[in-house]
Amino acid sequence: MKVKYFAWVRERIGIAEEMVEPPAGVRTVDDLIGWLSKRGETYAYAFEKPKVIRAAIDHTHVKPDAMISGAREIAFFPPMTGG
Amino acid sequence: MTTAATIRIQEADFDIAREIAALTSGRNDVGAVVTFSGICRGSENDEPIAALTLEHYPGMAEAEIKRHADEAMSRWPLTGLTVVHRVGRITPGENIVLVLAASQHRQAAFQAAEFLMDYLKANAPFWKREESQKGTSWIEARGHDDDAAARWTKS
Numbered sequence: 001m002k003v004k005y006f007a008w009v010r011e012r013i014g015i016a017e018e019m020v021e022p023p024a025g026v027r028t029v030d031d032l033i034g035w036l037s038k039r040g041e042t043y044a045y046a047f048e049k050p051k052v053i054r055a056a057i058d059h060t061h062v063k064p065d066a067m068i069s070g071a072r073e074i075a076f077f078p079p080m081t082g083g
Numbered sequence: 084m085t086t087a088a089t090i091r092i093q094e095a096d097f098d099i100a101r102e103i104a105a106l107t108s109g110r111n112d113v114g115a116v117v118t119f120s121g122i123c124r125g126s127e128n129d130e131p132i133a134a135l136t137l138e139h140y141p142g143m144a145e146a147e148i149k150r151h152a153d154e155a156m157s158r159w160p161l162t163g164l165t166v167v168h169r170v171g172r173i174t175p176g177e178n179i180v181l182v183l184a185a186s187q188h189r190q191a192a193f194q195a196a197e198f199l200m201d202y203l204k205a206n207a208p209f210w211k212r213e214e215s216q217k218g219t220s221w222i223e224a225r226g227h228d229d230d231a232a233a234r235w236t237k238s
Contacts, residue, residue, distance in 0.1 A: 079224035082209025
């Protein structure tokens with residue numbers, strides 16, 4: 001699945017998007033954040049406060065307990081400041 | 084009365100008079116047009132800023148705005164609805180966002196415009212980065228505390 005990062009999440013990780021293949025045990029958005037955090041220091045830094053991170057699956061806002069199976073694109077970003 | 088909303092995300096500035104004309108010309112059933120335009124202020128938290136840069140999530144931003152525009156159109160009897168959100172580098176005094184709501188009578192237009200702006204502020208995937216003498220920093224969302232779980236919305 002494709003993972004996209006925005007704003008300071010992207011800046012901390014250092015890339016805007018990537019393809020990932022999380023193992024079967026990674027079922028929810030929260031699980032995915034935990035799994036991504038272990039990829040390296042930049043990821044751990046981006047996700048150091050997971051409760052601040054928002055997520056969207058296939059262009060729709062989702063909660064941390066949302067299931068990721070079947071998702072084509074998951075995005076992680078800080079609280080929004082649009083409008 | 085079901086008109087599709089006009090939704091645009093663009094770097095260029097918008098012309099408010101022209102956008103209003105697009106909702107009113109050629110028809111005589113519009114009795115009210117409410118306009119909200121958001122403008123880049125010259126300071127943030129009492130610190131002067133040189134510019135804001137708006138980043139967005141292409142694809143989701145349009146989808147999210149459309150979702151809320153559709154909800155506004157179903158909740159209020161509108162003859163038209165326009166949302167234009169700028170992205171890129173914007174300097175103080177410049178336009179950032181436009182919401183126009185048109186209806187036969189004013190109540191629907193006022194309420195729809197406010198509803199849409201409140202939704203845009205909460206749910207639209209845009210992020211503002213400010214430039215000041217201190218450097219660049221991301222503006223923090225207001226009214227959000229660290230317990231973000233409660234604020235995520237399920238589709």
